[in-house]
Amino acid sequence: MGFVEGFAPLQAPPTRECARATLLFKSLDTIIDELIQLSAFKTVDKKSSKAKSETSKVTEEEVAVRIDSSNSVYTPLGSPTNVLEAQGTEVKRMSRKAFLMSLARLVVIELGGCLKMSYVVIGELLTRFRGSLGLRSRSINLDPQTSEFYINIKAKAYEDLSEKMLTQPHPKLCILLDLLWTFLDESALCDIFEHCIVRECLLFDSVSPDMQFKQQIEGVYVLCGLMQHRETRHHLVKYVFFNKITFDNFLNVKCPDESVLRTVIQKPWWQRPTSVKGETDPIIADKEFNPTTVDDIAVETRYKEDCAKITEAIRPLENIQLEFVLILLDNSDGSNVVPSTRKIFLEKFRRYIMDNCILDMRLFNVSRNSPAISWCCHARLLTAVLTMWNKENPLGNLTGPPHLPPKSFIDGELDFYNVDRLGGVLPFLVRTLR
Structure with a gap:
């Protein structure tokens, strides 16, 4: 079937908008790099933040930039109005940071028009989100620090990722999110983040081609990276994770294909039925059971070793899912006006349990998620509660078990x-x- 001249097919990528977004993102990356150098962004952990703020707090020195001056690097084209104003008043000045923010505003507003298309959001913005977190993406130059951070945290099976994300945020990603929150409408950002989360959920739900679960781990890692930004974290919990895409979709561990399992489990093993003492059922009591042989013991041992390999293979995915839940339960970002992430999450989660579990049992409805997803979700939540119990210890009992x-x-x-x-x-x- 031929195409109509002057019209493009619906499935054709919007090359013009993508090229425009690419140029705008390059300009925005340059501005963000200048802002990082200007503000001398330093990551401070929670324990030493108070001491450093009191002893070594340095006020940022604002460097004046002459706007309407021939000596300025940023001199715009002259106009008669500016000349007349400059003759009667003192030459206007603007700090370097304010000037960079003015440029960023122009770029982000222009970028907002491109980000109305989901194709551009997924192909350009989400790609830069992933690159800012140290994940390899096309045509994105990785930052050596973020790349090294990802390699180190991956080598540790993503343990303590939540604490490091919340106390040592990635500056480039956080400044990019700050600019989006500052210069774009909240309704536009809602659609943008929803497109990103839906895309990551679709990739997460795909079956892993091996036992590495790379795509699933990277998807949860991107969520953790976005949630290191407080405004974004609160927005996702309020409007995204309990709406079209629920948070427990990212807590599932989907079994690989049978061909992948065959490479791990050499031979399946089932426990032989054994006689039951005092059994009254004649079908079971009169049945003769074959005794366990040496070959059965060898197959059982090999089967349990193969199962242990599967458990070890999914451990990084389970760890990063746990860290994702711990970020959702962060209680350190609240104030008298703004509730903490934990409070927002628990209010949403109570309503979610009421709608999907309690009402489903009463009305015999089918839950939106499968039992496998619910079991994985409950397992991660219980593990997160146990982890927080050991740290926060609400009852003040250091030796007693959680109860x-x-x-x-x-x-x-x-x-x-x-x-x-x-x-x-x-x-x-x-x-x-x-």
Whole structure:
């Protein structure tokens, strides 16, 4: 089928908009590099931030840039109006940072028109997000520091990623997000971030071609990178992770294809049925069971070793999923006006449990997610609670295991959201245990 002259097919990429976005991003990258050098961005950990702020706090020196002067590097074209104004008043000055922010505003506003297309968001903006986090992307020059950070954290199986992301954010990515939040409308940013998360979710849901789970790990790593920025983190929790794409979609571990499993598990093994003492069922009691042989023991040993290899292979993915949940449960970014990420997440999660679990059981509805995703989600949440328990220890008991005091179930401290079955009808429990 031929094409109509003067018209492009619907599936054709918007080359003009992509080329325009590429040029604008190159200009914005240059401005961001100048802002980083100007502000002397330094990462400070939580423990030493207060001491450094009191002892070695250095006020940034604003360097004046002469706008309407022949001695200025940034001299615009002269106009009669500027000349008349300059004769009667003092020559106007602008700090270098303010000048760079003015340029960034012009670039970002022009860029906002290109980012209305999802193709440009995925092909250009998301690619730069990944490159700013140290992931290799096409036509993106990796920053040596971020690339080294990713290599080191990958070698440690992504342990303590959440703490490092929150205390040592990547400056280039954070400044880029700051500029987008400053000069673009929130509604436009909502669509932009939704396109990014949907794309990462589609890549995450694909079946891994091997036992490395590279695509899934990188997808969760990109989410953690975006969530190191507070405004972006709050926005994702409020409007994205409980909307079209729920956060538990990124907590699943999808099994690879059978061909991949065959390369790991050489021979499957099933435990032989054994006789049960005192069995009254004649079908089972009269059945003769073959005794376990030496070959069976060897197959069992090899099978368990192969299963241990699978457990070790998915450990980095489980670790980075845990770090993702820990970022969602961050409680250090709140104030008297703005709630913390943990508070926002828990309010959304309670509503999510009410809609997808409790109401589903009552109305016999099918949950939006499969049982496998729910099991993985609960496992990560329980592991995250255990990790935070060891750090925060809400009961002040350093030796006791994590638990809820029994009185919490009857003293009105917990809200059960109209669920009465807690080992018995709630009024009966209150009368009995009080």
